[in-house]
Amino acid sequence: MNHSRLTTTALTALRIILGFLFAAHGWQKFTEWTIAGTQASFAKMGVPAADVMAPAVAVLELAGGIALILGVLTRVVAALLVLDMLGALFLVHAPAGIFAANGGYELVLLLATAAFALALTGAGRLSLDRLLFSRSNSRLSVLA
Numbered sequence: 001m002n003h004s005r006l007t008t009t010a011l012t013a014l015r016i017i018l019g020f021l022f023a024a025h026g027w028q029k030f031t032e033w034t035i036a037g038t039q040a041s042f043a044k045m046g047v048p049a050a051d052v053m054a055p056a057v058a059v060l061e062l063a064g065g066i067a068l069i070l071g072v073l074t075r076v077v078a079a080l081l082v083l084d085m086l087g088a089l090f091l092v093h094a095p096a097g098i099f100a101a102n103g104g105y106e107l108v109l110l111l112a113t114a115a116f117a118l119a120l121t122g123a124g125r126l127s128l129d130r131l132l133f134s135r136s137n138s139r140l141s142v143l144a
Contacts, residue, residue: 011124012071017066018114022081026062029110045092060084071127078119085112119125 029038035055042050042057061084064077088108096103123129 008125011118012126014114015068015074015105015118015123015127018111019065019070021065021111022068023065026058026060026065029058030062034071036143047091049075057084062092068123071123072130072132074123074127074129075119077123081115082112082119085109085115 029035033041035058038054038058042054047053060080064081067073067077068081076125085108088113089105093103093105093108096105098104098106100107
């Protein structure tokens with residue numbers, strides 16, 4: 001396998017798995033916890049503007065996860081998800097230490113780092129970004 005194929009495979013796997021995980025967390029906020037429950041949880045954890053942030057985060061994670069799976073607007077969505085995870089890291093998880101079992105930051109740090117990698121690299125060859133924005137004369141090619 002050549003370098004280009006390996007990169008394509010790695011970016012595609014990263015994008016799909018990361019998208020799946022974010023979509024699952026967003027879906028959980030809508031269905032298992034409900035938006036009202038997520039708002040109450042966010043408020044209890046000290047998240048500012050919990051009534052607004054809870055539905056915004058739920059939508060970002062669900063829709064953003066689906067966007068990552070499809071590879072559409074990957075750099076923008078990934079950057080927003082980095083901010084989401086940094087908020088979770090600093091507002092909620094950092095005081096609990098590293099391990100997720102104790103409410104720590106290991107998962108949010110890993111998700112933030114993976115999203116950061118996609119924000120820097122873009123979606124890769126097997127994506128809607130490439131299909132939609134890869135023409136060299138496209139103003140939106142920077143998004144791909």
